[in-house]
Amino acid sequence: MPELSxxxxxxxxxxxxxxxxxxxxxxxxxxxxxxxxxxxxxxxxVASEPLTKDPALMDRVFAECGIVVSENAFKWxxxxxxxxxxxxxxxxxxxxxxxxxxxxxxxxxxxWHEANPDxxxxxxxxxxxxxxxxxHIKTVVGRYAxxxxxxDVVNEPLHEEDKKPLALRDSxxxxxxxxAYLDIAFHATEAADPHALRVMNEFNVDYEIDWQxxxxxxxxxxxxxLLHRKVPLQAVGLQAHLDAGEIAIDxxxxxxxxxxxxxxxxxxxxxxxxxxxxxxxxxxxxRDTAVAAHARAWLDAVLPNPAVLGVLSWxxxxxxxxxxxxxxxxxxxxxxxxPLDEDLGRKKLWTALANSIDSxxxxxxxxx
Ligand code: XIL
Numbered sequence: 001m002p003e004l005s006x007x008x009x010x011x012x013x014x015x016x017x018x019x020x021x022x023x024x025x026x027x028x029x030x031x032x033x034x035x036x037x038x039x040x041x042x043x044x045x046v047a048s049e050p051l052t053k054d055p056a057l058m059d060r061v062f063a064e065c066g067i068v069v070s071e072n073a074f075k076w077x078x079x080x081x082x083x084x085x086x087x088x089x090x091x092x093x094x095x096x097x098x099x100x101x102x103x104x105x106x107x108x109x110x111x112w113h114e115a116n117p118d119x120x121x122x123x124x125x126x127x128x129x130x131x132x133x134x135x136h137i138k139t140v141v142g143r144y145a146x147x148x149x150x151x152d153v154v155n156e157p158l159h160e161e162d163k164k165p166l167a168l169r170d171s172x173x174x175x176x177x178x179x180a181y182l183d184i185a186f187h188a189t190e191a192a193d194p195h196a197l198r199v200m201n202e203f204n205v206d207y208e209i210d211w212q213x214x215x216x217x218x219x220x221x222x223x224x225x226l227l228h229r230k231v232p233l234q235a236v237g238l239q240a241h242l243d244a245g246e247i248a249i250d251x252x253x254x255x256x257x258x259x260x261x262x263x264x265x266x267x268x269x270x271x272x273x274x275x276x277x278x279x280x281x282x283x284x285x286x287r288d289t290a291v292a293a294h295a296r297a298w299l300d301a302v303l304p305n306p307a308v309l310g311v312l313s314w315x316x317x318x319x320x321x322x323x324x325x326x327x328x329x330x331x332x333x334x335x336x337x338x339p340l341d342e343d344l345g346r347k348k349l350w351t352a353l354a355n356s357i358d359s360x361x362x363x364x365x366x367x368x
Pocket of ligand 1: 071072155203239272322
């Protein structure tokens, strides 16, 4: 064998031996490619740290996703840290990364009871609150107008324990403005960027448990109320933070719930899918199987409705998941709730997503 080709062979075998776990899959289409065939999208949340420090993970985000959302960088705490100061560093970084790769971006979130800077609540008086909210939305939504495909205008508005009208959460915004905060937020978002889809995002509506079934009804009632008042709400985001140790998915009830949302003329987006496993035993293979089956049951009930536009997971790889902070396993092992493992290899959850998407009927082509 000529020296040159022997060296080439040697080099390629060294490279092969040191290839990362996902390298046997690069030619297999990513989840977004599966979703696109059906007229849907797939994407993920991206945190600011990996965006700048983990190029291998970002390569996988590029390979699997057609849309991204920042995990934290557009929240008030990050983007509006002081009353007179905005900080767009993290938000711009994601926007630039995605724009350079022709990946869509969704915005999360303009109104929430969490992730607010310390200055906010004391500054919200009857006289100032509406202007503060309007100015924030005008500035943030205006900055990304034309580039943002959706905005989670309001996040997690419901909390029946607070015993407020319409089961609204007793948040800083409700205290300052009453239920009108919803109207103000949706109208201001429309004014600042008429083309970004306006979403209300909610969680804990996944299971046939009394209080979650009531929450489904409360969400439907809130949407109906807003639409009746001509508030420009266009879609509901179902966060889908699932729990593989919870009761089985009630597929019939869940698909009826999605149909009820759609019957109001609203779109549906699966915004934050992950599957926590802290109630399952340690075995990796058993956990992966259970997580995948649980997600598959949920997805198979939701995706067939043509009002569902697409799915995003809340992180792509188990190497970076908020589940480890919020729902730490008692045995200290890492959660395995995302489509890729810590080495960026595709897991059974990836296959469950691909198969559920593949078995969905293609969406009718958009009119016009
Ligand atoms: C979480 C982030 O993932 C964490 O990094 C942060 O510390 C807290 O917020 N529902 C939401 C998201 O709408 O904004 C939350 O994100 C997860 C639950």
